[in-house]
Amino acid sequence: MDVTWIPGQADVVVGIVVIAVVGGALWWGVRRRGAAKRSGGALASTAPTAAGRSRVTVASGTSPATPGSGTSQAADQPEESAGRFARRRERLGGGLGTALAGFFGRRDLDRGAWEELEEALLMADVGAATTSQIIAQVQARVGDGQRSAREALREALLEALDPDADRSLAVGAPGDGDLAAVLVVGVNGVGKTTSVGKIARLLVADGHSVVLGAADTFRAAAADQLETWGARVGVATVRSHTDGADPASVAYEAAHTAEQDGADVVLIDTAGRLQNKSGLMDQLGKIHRVVSKVVQPREILLVIDATTGQNGLAQAQVFGQAVPLTGIVLTKMDGTAKGGIVLAVQRALGVPVKLVGLGEGADDLAPFDAHGFVDGLLG
């Protein structure tokens, strides 16, 4: 018997309905499985229990959970560190260059001209001491007639920036088996947590395995914020779910976990409330001491908000009395035309600016480049 089935209109409609129902059911199933995996992953690999009140957990950034194992398929790919600064240089705004248009345009460098230069430098937050030093150098250099005022100023700014300072993060080579601890400190709201997340991305981009420690325990939201950064780039976050848990316990557990996992770097976020300055400084001192029991911190980075200028700088200086700073992260450079604050902070704190924040994007944190900075500043 010759049976040939020729589909009619009704069959096509039935077919579409069947495909829709089966497809929808499959889609629902996949979604449910994905959600279960995510919520399981966040708490699965718990559990070193901290000394004291807080139960500290490891929120794995990877799935399946392997703290400290670097990136996972789910994690996004951070931008390589080389060239980041240059790619964002125009965000510096070139405010000083604009303010100096009059000075550069002058034929005679009379007293009025030097006052104009002084005012522009002060307005750019260069600071009084560095401004005097720069003006003296520019005067000496243009005096011999060999250089233009612009060239002389470029040179003086570069020298004041200490272009040969080592601005690399002292974290060793990826996979060298030598754990490096990095503490991040600073006043509330300057961009510490954000910077820890961004530094993790920089390190992962350069091949390091990283563990994060959420030692700002005032609010669980702070740890959530850090954990989100960690999960995005595929690194584990050691945290407590209890508000007000002992920050030093969390810091210790983070260092300990990183060591056990053979991670390259443990990056520790801290609280920055200044209501009780001596309490805060004691707390930082304690965090430093307990982390040192696992490994002596190699970097203590002070985060400063560039938009707060000399005020923020005065507040930040107390941190240098509590812990031995090794470098500065200057955030929100995209939000100010007063880039001269780089010179002022380095002079006031005696440590180099190592990283600058140039936007709110996940990879908008760049290793500082003195030459590129001066070019950007002069516009």
Ligand SMILES: Nc1nc2c(ncn2[C@@H]2O[C@H](COP(=O)(O)OP(=O)(O)O)[C@@H](O)[C@H]2O)c(=O)[nH]1
């Ligand atoms: N525009 C800009 N915003 C930044 C930068 N760094 C941090 N922020 C913002 O500053 C705010 C405070 O950051 P947060 O990390 O929570 O500060 P913390 O209290 O010091 O931990 C957040 O809204 C960040 O997005 C930066 O480089 N540029």
Ligand SMILES: [Mg+2]
């Ligand atoms: Mg924070």
